Amino acid sequence: MRIVLVGPPGAGKGTQAAYLAKNLNIPHISTGDLFRANISQGTDLGLRAKAFMDAGDLVPDEITIGMAKDRMEQPDAVNGFLLDGFPRNVSQAEALDAMLDSGSMKLDAVLDLEVEEDEVVKRIAGRRVCRKASAHVFHVTYAAPKTEGVCDTCGGELYQRDDDSEATVRNRLEVYHTQTEPIIDYYKAQGLLVTIPALGEVADVTKRAMEALQK
Secondary structure, eight states, X not given: OEEEEXXXXXXXXXXXXXXXXXXXXXXXXXXXXXXXXXXXXXXXHHHHHHHHHHTTOOOOHHHHHHHHHHHHTSGGGTTOEEXXXXXXXXXXXXXXXXXXXXXXXXXXXXXEEEOOHHHHHHHHHXXXXXXXXXXXXXXXXXXXXXXXXXXXXXXXXXXXXXXXXXXXXXXXHHHIIIIITHHHHHHHTXXXXXXXXXXXXXXXXXXXXXXXXXX
16 A cells, blocks of 8 residues: 555654554655665765755755655565655645656555644643653653653653743644645545544554555
């Protein structure tokens, strides 16, 4: 299957993408992984992307599209893939359609993970990270430490990253509404959109997504 996964920040796209890709036996292709791989390997696209990133600018669509095209042409993606973070706007969605059409392929579904905005803010702004070991992550509501402000694992101080502040989260949501949300209507018009309620346990959300794909 060829699937696009969309949803606001904090909807759990990365987690769901990993589970769905494993269940469907297709590669999980995320924008973040594409950028890291191309930059670490020193590819032409990676070097061009890094120049924009180092300057604090957004990477142009043509570079992101080029990276995605290269990755989708790899042998493990011949029988399908799950795209996470791409396309991020209508221009990229149109480019993806053109790429697939040139290879006589098409998307099978676009899964939209639906979460209320207040829940997104609650999920992200409630994160607390250990200063000693950033892999130790807690949540004031969903995974609270035994002692407030103290890491259960190593005793380090827990803090809220700047990226997780409510103001930053709401700004990221505004960017999502402006740039990415329009692709929902784009794919709805093609009859590809499937909306998945993303509240509840991870396994429950995965089950809903799998059942929707089977239909």
